[in-house]
Amino acid sequence: MNSIQKKILLLTTIVLIIMACMWMALTYYNNKTQQQYNEILQRYLKLNEVTSSSQSVITDLNNYMIKPTKEKEEQLNRSKERIERAKQNVYSLRNEENNFVLTNYIHLIDSFMETTNRLLLFLAENDGEGAAQEFSEATRISNYISEMSLTLVDTELKTYDVFYRSIIEQSGEVMKLGIFILLLIIGVLFFVTYWFSLSITRPILQLTKAANELSNGRFDLQVKVETKDEMAFLARTFDRMRININTLISEMKHKAQLEHELQQSKILLQESKFKTLQSQISPHFLFNTLNTISKKAYLEGSEETSDLLVSVAGILRYNLKQIDQSVTLGEELEVLKQYIDIQKARFTDRLQFHMEVDTFCFGARIPSLTLQPLIENAVIHAIEPKEEGGTIWVRVNQNKDNIYVEMEDDGAGIPEEKIQQLLKGTQTEMSIHAKGIGIGFSNVIQRLRLFFGYDDVITIISKQNTGTKVIIKMKK
Amino acid sequence: MMVLCYFTAITANNVFRTDWQLPKPVVSNQEQKRLVLITQDRDTPFWNKVSSGAAKQSEKEQISLEVWGSYGNNEEDFLKNIEIAIHSKVDGIIVQGLDTDEFKNLTKIKASFYGIPIITIANDVPIKDSLRRTYVGSNQYLAGKLIAEQLIQDMGQTGKVVLMIDSKQEFFQNERLRGIEEVLLKYKDINIVYAKTVDTTKENVVIATQDILNREPDADAYIAVNANVVGTLVSVIGKRYQIEPYYLYSFDDSPDSLTLLQEGKMDAMVEQSPEKMGELSVQLMLDWLNGEKVPLDQNGYLTDIKIVKADGKNE
Numbered sequence: 089m090n091s092i093q094k095k096i097l098l099l100t101t102i103v104l105i106i107m108a109c110m111w112m113a114l115t116y117y118n119n120k121t122q123q124q125y126n127e128i129l130q131r132y133l134k135l136n137e138v139t140s141s142s143q144s145v146i147t148d149l150n151n152y153m154i155k156p157t158k159e160k161e162e163q164l165n166r167s168k169e170r171i172e173r174a175k176q177n178v179y180s181l182r183n184e185e186n187n188f189v190l191t192n193y194i195h196l197i198d199s200f201m202e203t204t205n206r207l208l209l210f211l212a213e214n215d216g217e218g219a220a221q222e223f224s225e226a227t228r229i230s231n232y233i234s235e236m237s238l239t240l241v242d243t244e245l246k247t248y249d250v251f252y253r254s255i256i257e258q259s260g261e262v263m264k265l266g267i268f269i270l271l272l273i274i275g276v277l278f279f280v281t282y283w284f285s286l287s288i289t290r291p292i293l294q295l296t297k298a299a300n301e302l303s304n305g306r307f308d309l310q311v312k313v314e315t316k317d318e319m320a321f322l323a324r325t326f327d328r329m330r331i332n333i334n335t336l337i338s339e340m341k342h343k344a345q346l347e348h349e350l351q352q353s354k355i356l357l358q359e360s361k362f363k364t365l366q367s368q369i370s371p372h373f374l375f376n377t378l379n380t381i382s383k384k385a386y387l388e389g390s391e392e393t394s395d396l397l398v399s400v401a402g403i404l405r406y407n408l409k410q411i412d413q414s415v416t417l418g419e420e421l422e423v424l425k426q427y428i429d430i431q432k433a434r435f436t437d438r439l440q441f442h443m444e445v446d447t448f449c450f451g452a453r454i455p456s457l458t459l460q461p462l463i464e465n466a467v468i469h470a471i472e473p474k475e476e477g478g479t480i481w482v483r484v485n486q487n488k489d490n491i492y493v494e495m496e497d498d499g500a501g502i503p504e505e506k507i508q509q510l511l512k513g514t515q516t517e518m519s520i521h522a523k524g525i526g527i528g529f530s531n532v533i534q535r536l537r538l539f540f541g542y543d544d545v546i547t548i549i550s551k552q553n554t555g556t557k558v559i560i561k562m563k564k
Numbered sequence: 565m566m567v568l569c570y571f572t573a574i575t576a577n578n579v580f581r582t583d584w585q586l587p588k589p590v591v592s593n594q595e596q597k598r599l600v601l602i603t604q605d606r607d608t609p610f611w612n613k614v615s616s617g618a619a620k621q622s623e624k625e626q627i628s629l630e631v632w633g634s635y636g637n638n639e640e641d642f643l644k645n646i647e648i649a650i651h652s653k654v655d656g657i658i659v660q661g662l663d664t665d666e667f668k669n670l671t672k673i674k675a676s677f678y679g680i681p682i683i684t685i686a687n688d689v690p691i692k693d694s695l696r697r698t699y700v701g702s703n704q705y706l707a708g709k710l711i712a713e714q715l716i717q718d719m720g721q722t723g724k725v726v727l728m729i730d731s732k733q734e735f736f737q738n739e740r741l742r743g744i745e746e747v748l749l750k751y752k753d754i755n756i757v758y759a760k761t762v763d764t765t766k767e768n769v770v771i772a773t774q775d776i777l778n779r780e781p782d783a784d785a786y787i788a789v790n791a792n793v794v795g796t797l798v799s800v801i802g803k804r805y806q807i808e809p810y811y812l813y814s815f816d817d818s819p820d821s822l823t824l825l826q827e828g829k830m831d832a833m834v835e836q837s838p839e840k841m842g843e844l845s846v847q848l849m850l851d852w853l854n855g856e857k858v859p860l861d862q863n864g865y866l867t868d869i870k871i872v873k874a875d876g877k878n879e
Contacts, residue, residue, distance in 0.1 A: 117579065188598060188628050192652035199651040199678075232648050261578045268572040275565055 091317035092288060099284055103277065110269060117262065124255065128248065134177045135241055138193075139234040141171040142200060146230050149204065149223065153211065168204065171197065185247045186240060193236050200229045291319035295326065307334040353538040356531065375404050396433050399426035407457065414539065417484065417493070418450030420459050424482065427460050431467055438477025439467070445484045449491045452562055455539045461532050462495050462558055470499020470556070491562045498555040507548045536560065597627040599849060600649045601685070601842070603660045604642045605792075606633035608819040610838050611660075614686065617842025618658065625850055637764055637792065639664070646670050650678050656849040657682045661689035661699070663734035668693045681852055683860075685845045686817060686838070687736040691862050697852055699864030700845040702836040704736045707869050708743020708789075711813050714832050714871050715748075715785055719811050722753035723784035726776055728797060730790040731760045740789050740815070757783065761793060769796040777804060785811035791833075795820030798829050816872075828874045837867040 148164040175197045182190050207222035291313045298311040307330055313323035382397035406423045421443075428441045463480065471478045481496040502510075510529055536545045540562065550556040601618050603611045615631045622629035632649070634641035643666050649657050650670065657675065661667075661684035671682050671694040681697045688699040715725065725748060730737060748754050757780050761772035773796065776783075786801075788794035794814040801810065814821055815834045824830040844865055851857035 188630050191598060192648070192654065195653035196648070196651050199653065228647070229651055232644075232651060236648070258579060261575055265572070265575040265579050268568065268575055272568050272572050275568060279565075 092319075095284060095287070095317070099280065102280075106273060110273075114262075114266070121255070121259070128252075131181055131244060132241060134174065134181060135237045135244075137174040138171065138178060138197065139237040141167060141174045142197070142230045142233045145171055145200075145204060146227055149207065149226065153219065153223065156211065168201070171201070181240075183247075186243050189236065189240060189243060193233070193240060196229060196233055196236060200226060200233060203229060287315065288317075288319070291315045291317075291323065295319065295323055298323075298326065298330075302330060302333075307337065349538075353534075356534055356538070360531065360535075372408075375401055375408075378404065392433075396430060399429045402426045403430070403460075413456055414453040415456045416450060417452045417454050417491070420454055420456065421445060421450070421482075421484070423457075424459050424463060427463065428480075431471075435471060435477060438474075439471050440477070440479035441482075442479065443482045445482070446486055449484050449486050452491050452564070454562065455535045458532050458536060458560075459493065459495070461529065465529055466495060466497040466499065466556070466558075469502075470497035474499065486564075489564060491564060493560040493562070494557060495559075496555060496557040501550040501552045501554060501556050502548065503552075504550075507550060510548065511546070597625075597655045597850065597853060599627060599629045599656045599658060599846060600654045601629060601631045601633075601658045601845075602642065602645050602649060603631070603633040603686075604637050604639070604662065605660075605817075605819065606631070606635055608817075609822055610686075610817045610819075610836075613838035614842040617839035618846045619842070620839075621843040621846040625846065627846075627850065629846065639666075643667065643670060647674070650674050650680055653678060654680065655853055656680065658685050658700075658845045658849060659683070660685055661687040661694070661696075661735065663687075663689050663693075663732065663736070671695060681849065683845050683849055685841055686836070687734065688739075688864060689735050693735075698848060698860035698862060700841050700848060701864070701867060702834075702869045703866045704739035705743040707815065707834045707836070708740035708745075709747050710743075710869060710871055711740075711787060711815070711832070711834050712744040712747035714873075715787065715811060715813055716751065716754075718831060719785050721751045724755040724757060724780060724782060725785045725787065726757045726759050726780060726783045728759045728761065728772070728776075728786060728788045728790065728793050730764055730793070731762055734790075737790050744787060744789065764790060764792040766796050769793045770800055773797050773800040777801065783810070785813070788812075788814035791815040791818035791821055794818055794824065794830065798824055802829070825872060825874055830874060832871050832873045834869055835872045836869050840867045 145164070145167045148160065148167045152160045152164050175194060178190065178194060178197075203222055203226045207219050207226060210216075210218035210222060294313045295311070298309070301309050311323050311327040311330060313320055378397050378401040382394045382401065385391075385397060386394035403423060403426050406419075425443075428439075432439055432441065459482075463482070466480055470480070478498050481494070483492075483494040483496075485492055485494075510533065533546055537543060542563075545561055547559040547561065548556065549559070599618075599622065601615060603614070605611050611633070618629060618631070632645045634645065639662070642662065646657065646659060646667070647670060657680055659671075659682060668689065671689070675682050676695055682694065684694065684696045684699045684701070686701040688701060688704070689696065719725075727741065727744065729741065745756070748756055757776070759772055759776035762768045772793075777800070786797065788797055791814050794812075795818065798812065798820070801812075812830045813832055814824075814830060816822065816836055817838075821830070821833050825833055844867065848857070848860055848865060852860055
């Protein structure tokens with residue numbers, strides 16, 4: 089059975105019990121009063137019975153004397169039995185107040201009976217005169233009996249006067265009690281019902297409030313209901329639902345974020361592709377032309393020019409096909425060397441290039457065209473502006489967990505705020521006006537991050553007028 | 565709410581509290597001795613004293629006693645009371661003697677028939693007429709003598725004395741008369757006149773008094789031998805004369821005696837011992853019933869009498 093029903097049943101039972109108790113008490117009281125009334129009436133009736141029975145004896149006697157028949161004798165005997173019974177009843181009326189009179193009364197009845205019996209004896213002996221005398225005596229005694237009955241009734245009235253009055257008062261009090269109890273019960277019931285209904289509606293109210301909050305989108309407030317009935321169950325379920333929704337929403341948010349990032353990388357890729365395609369029409373022609381020129385230069389004995397042209401063509405080819413694929417570190421470094429060869433041809437002695445490579449790292453995967461743009465950046469900012477030229481170092485080494493690719497120059501350095509902008513990606517395009525192959529610094533950073541999946545893939549350390557060091561950390 | 569609770573509690577308490585004092589039922593089955601004292605003149609100072617004496621004694625003896633009586637010499641009621649007492653089979657009847665045939669018939673025949681002992685009190689009826697067990701009260705003969713001697717002492721040895729008597733000639737009156745006459749007849753100069761009234765009702769006493777005042781205007785002294793006439797006697801005389809010229813004497817067993825004496829309208833009266841009578845009668849009745857004193861002295865047990873004078877001096 090569930091507990092709201094239990095509560096209702098309990099309330100009903102209590103009300104019923106109270107009613108029953110009241111009813112029983114009043115019934116008991118009524119019964120008691122009734123008994124008292126009966127007792128009082130009995131007393132009077134008993135006294136009256138003596139009087140009337142004695143009179144009936146006299147009447148029967150008279151009839152019998154006039155005409156002594158069997159039938160009348162029987163009737164007389166019945167009357168005599170009746171008065172005998174009445175006498176027995178009178179014994180119970182004895183109390184301190186009327187003891188004396190009552191004793192007299194009983195003896196008077198005895199005398200009456202004796203006189204009657206004597207009369208019958210006289211009749212039996214046919215002594216008419218004696219009988220007449222006894223009859224008059226009996227009549228007198230009967231009168232005395234009725235007088236004494238009245239006296240006794242009078243005494244009763246006096247004795248019980250207070251009693252009667254208190255009975256009357258009592259009935260008034262009962263009436264009052266009834267009214268007060270009625271009022272009391274109404275009051276108590278009102279309070280109990282109020283409390284009871286509150287115990288049901290309060291949780292509902294709390295639930296409603298919680299539902300309101302939920303509908304307003306606040307999923308972080310706990311649903312609290314302090315009862316033990318079905319409402320509590322409802323509240324618990326509701327709360328669980330809230331938690332579930334909450335989890336789902338946060339999951340959804342998380343997914344959306346991922347989606348967004350994915351979208352972002354796709355856009356970047358497309359951008360790169362677009363740029364590549366833009367420069368794809370002429371490159372094929374250029375590439376073929378460059379190869380022809382290279383062969384021509386070689387045939388004409390200008391080997392140096394031929395090599396330079398091969399490098400340019402290599403970079404061009406690499407550039408054309410591999411923008412959206414990962415390549416090995418070795419391949420990337422090869423392209424880098426070709427690029428440096430070209431730049432050396434341009435800057436001659438102004439550009440010093442040193443490369444220290446741990447060849448065990450050649451197999452690591454890396455997005456294509458990541459190192460070259462960074463070196464290009466270094467060449468543009470560190471070598472080009474300085475008349476005396478500069479030096480660029482590239483080091484590849486590894487430890488237990490990571491492979492590090494360091495690129496260092498001794499140029500003017502990058503201001504701190506610019507580094508921060510680069511790392512956060514707010515510096516949109518540095519390479520728009522660049523003279524190089526056109527893939528920007530921030531593009532590289534983004535692609536590295538997307539590829540490796542962690543933010544600290546690139547570190548930039550720069551000192552004013554001393555140089556800049558860019559470190560790429562690749563997890564093995 | 566609290567107030568309501570309070571009122572409810574109070575009324576509930578009122579309703580269920582039963583402080584009715586019902587008379588207790590008689591516990592002991594052992595029956596007490598029941599005595600009845602029957603008089604003709606209830607609520608007179610004299611008989612009140614008798615009753616209180618008797619009541620005191622019966623309380624002491626732990627028996628129940630009731631005083632019945634008729635008011636103002638109602639003879640019929642009085643006799644009825646006696647008859648009821650007899651039919652009620654009380655253990656003993658103490659009764660003021662009444663020297664009439666009906667009374668004698670009741671005591672002699674009916675009471676004996678039921679075996680109920682009777683003691684006469686204050687006024688006696690001779691045992692041969694009433695078959696009483698005994699008599700408790702004053703010696704009326706002596707009382708008569710006492711009052712007569714007081715008269716001689718006050719009036720001297722000559723004069724006319726009117727004796728107011730009731731023509732019923734009751735025993736106690738005759739005894740008093742005997743005493744008075746015995747004293748007065750010694751003096752030859754004292755003239756005795758009898759004034760008779762038919763009974764002691766007021767009308768008849770007035771008639772008798774006026775008659776004697778008319779016949780004997782020169783009387784010197786009055787003695788109301790039956791004390792019940794003295795009140796009327798004084799009032800009739802008072803209407804006609806100043807009281808002073810007469811010597812007036814009576815006995816204390818009427819409602820008016822004491823008042824008249826205190827007012828000085830009576831010169832002296834014989835005072836009896838009513839309380840003692842009551843006590844003694846109950847005592848004797850019990851003694852007889854318990855068989856401690858059988859038989860009782862048939863001549864009666866006499867109680868003290870004395871003269872009380874108007875100035876309050878006892879002699």
